[in-house]
Amino acid sequence: MGPLTPLARGGLSRPRIGIGGISIESSTFSPHISGDDAFTIRTGADLRAYYPFLDAGRELGEAAEWVPLVHGRSLPGGAVDRATYQRMKDAIVDGIREQGPFDGFFFDIHGAMSVIGMQDAEGDLARAVREALGPDTLISTSMDLHGNVSETLRDEVDLLTCYRMAPHEDWLNTKERAVHNLLERLRGVHGGDPLRRRPLKAWVPVPVLLPGEKTSTRLEPARGIYAQLPGIEKLDGVVDASVWIGYAWADEPRCQAYVVVTGDDREIIARESERVARMFWDAREDFVFVAETATLDGALAKALAEDAARPYLISDSGDNPTAGGAGDVTWTLGELLERAELTDGTHTTLVASLFDSEAVAAAVDAGVGATITVTAGARVDDGPRGPLRITGRVFSITHDDPAAGTQVVIAVGGLHAIITQRRKPFHHLDDFRMLGLDPESADIVVVKIGYLEPELYDLAADWTLALTPGGVDQDLLRLGHHELAAGVYPFDTAGDPALTAVVGRRGED
Incomplete structure (x- = not known):
């Protein structure tokens, strides 16, 4: 990340920003259950220390009043025990209510958390966080590229970004980017307007679901698709461009690929999100395993x-x-x-x-x-x-x-x-x-x-x-998915999606 741009008139010079979330990748085809003992819970100073770019003396660390609440992180495993999830969710929501209000919130999630009895756990968590924060707080979300961006998650948060490398050598850089983007919006030209400081989001679901071992960015076509993103991000009117592969080993309607481009220029972000989505769809049969x-x-x-x-x-x-x-x-x-x-x-x-x-x-x-x-x-x-x-x-x-x-x-x-x-x-x-x-x-x-x-x-x-x-x-067809959305390749090979961007911002009519 480059340095923050100078504070604009109406921007927030030292916004108050909370931190919280839950991060786990959960296979619904594994009998393993991720309970309390699966999660490392970080709070307060320990949570802030997890993000070295927020260290004292660093630009991002000094640019806001950081309020680290609760974050649960687990090694990937089976679906999360419902009571375990509820305890972590309650701790995050209670922390927001007790220590708020906040100008911004860094929502650190994975995107492929499955919870027993639920089909969109991150969407449920995002809705609860939004309700506790209120309508004006800007939420920035960092995710794994193997996560999923459901309509609920899309609608409840304001800024989304995800890893651009598989293996995930850029995991920490991605979290830093999510924080940088959040601060830029709070400090920027729209800083005095709680609605306009929110960028527009162009969201395109791509009905393709492939294992990560077929979509490594070491190889084409994933390498070429992800190579598009830095150039898009540099365009005037664009804040971020991201592609999610989706999570192949959960049987939920949200599991598929997504493209999201955020920014202030409606035409550009719609055009670029649809272009990259079409690249992904057209290449769907070209993805190969990363090794023999x-x-x-x-x-x-x-x-x-x-x-x-x-x-x-x-x-x-x-x-x-x-x-x-x-x-x-x-x-x-x-x-x-x-x-x-x-x-x-x-x-x-x-x-x-x-x-x-x-x-x-x-x-x-x-x-x-x-x-x-x-x-x-x-x-x-x-x-x-x-x-x-x-x-x-x-x-x-x-x-x-x-x-x-x-x-x-x-x-x-x-x-x-x-x-x-x-x-x-x-x-x-x-x-x-x-x-x-x-x-x-x-x-x-x-x-x-x-x-x-x-x-x-x-x-x-x-x-x-x-x-x-x-x-x-790795042979997805023999796992027995039955809850996926209609038309997802390779489970359905006859699809012809429109790949039209849904464009808007939270709070916009």
């Missing part, structure tokens, strides 16, 4: 070939916890344990991971070096295999990981199975190194993930996206 795909057997055949580049990474994509998978589906590890060439010591294979607190406790009781038999996994999602019986040597025990708690590695020959006390994604090399494992010298590394996060991407001499079963199965 195969069955698990096919991936292993490549990884075990004599001329295979090492380390060879395999994505166990169906149970990816960072997309909403439960993280304890045992199918892949079970298949690996049946392969003698992986357990006879001739290859080093690292497998991340299952979570099972009882199996971890048994390994801790036995101690490093002991040979044990444990039953692990499938306590949440029993999948196609159920709990897995593992006999091996306790290779290492590591305590007090902030996410995983205690972690153990059980070695079965050259295969090293990682079992954690709590759910944890493995995205960084140090996630392995802290367990006494060296991913750089391994032959094969199997990770519950879709597209590889940057460190794993750099690690991989070669890799395959394995199309494995689980709550975030």
Whole structure:
């Protein structure tokens, strides 16, 4: 973000801005339930510190009186328990009523939160926040590009933006952009008019729903579509341009792609939003997986070939916890344990991971070096295999990981199975190194993930996206969606949408 523009006449020199929200990506196809223990709740100074661009002495930090209220954040998982959601919602609303009024509000959400018994959780939360804030407070929303922009969410907030990179290397920059845009409007030429300081929004739903692994911005056509946005944003009369891919693993009517362009020039934002929406729709059949795909057997055949580049990474994509998978589906590890060439010591294979607190406790009781038999996994999602019986040597025990708690590695020959006390994604090399494992010298590394996060991407001499079963199965057609809006591709291949922008601002007749 560049510096803030000078304060305009009628603008607010030091507006009072609240912060709150809930962030989780929830698969409705996963049996996992995200309860109180899934969320990290930040309040007050801890919440403000989560956003380093609001640090004291930074321009954005000094440009407003910041009032951090409540924010709940969770690793992706299953649908949120209704009572858990209600407690967080009530805390945010109560904080607004107790500490308001506010000139602005930074509404930090994901956009793909599913709550048991609801079909538009963020819309419900946005409506409650708006009612508590009142009609004049300007709300700016930062979202994940895998979120959804329902009509309710669109209508209750004023400024929307989302990530432009998948993997999400720009997540913090996006939050900073949402705050920057909010301050610009409060300080700007329309600052003295609560209605006119709100930009117009041009909103176009695009009836396409694809998994993130087919829409990575590392590849075309997503790369080219997202490359349009900075240029649009520079046009006179435009504040922001964003494209949402939508969330593929929830079965709700709002789940599809969206384009939103905000600004003051009605004609330009309508034209540009419709142009980008048409690009997305016309490219719908061109999206491909971010890597070569195969069955698990096919991936292993490549990884075990004599001329295979090492380390060879395999994505166990169906149970990816960072997309909403439960993280304890045992199918892949079970298949690996049946392969003698992986357990006879001739290859080093690292497998991340299952979570099972009882199996971890048994390994801790036995101690490093002991040979044990444990039953692990499938306590949440029993999948196609159920709990897995593992006999091996306790290779290492590591305590007090902030996410995983205690972690153990059980070695079965050259295969090293990682079992954690709590759910944890493995995205960084140090996630392995802290367990006494060296991913750089391994032959094969199997990770519950879709597209590889940057460190794993750099690690991989070669890799395959394995199309494995689980709550975030990449084959959407076999999951059983039945609540989507009509005409969504690829569930309906005969659609021909108008792709006409809905343009307006909140409070405008």
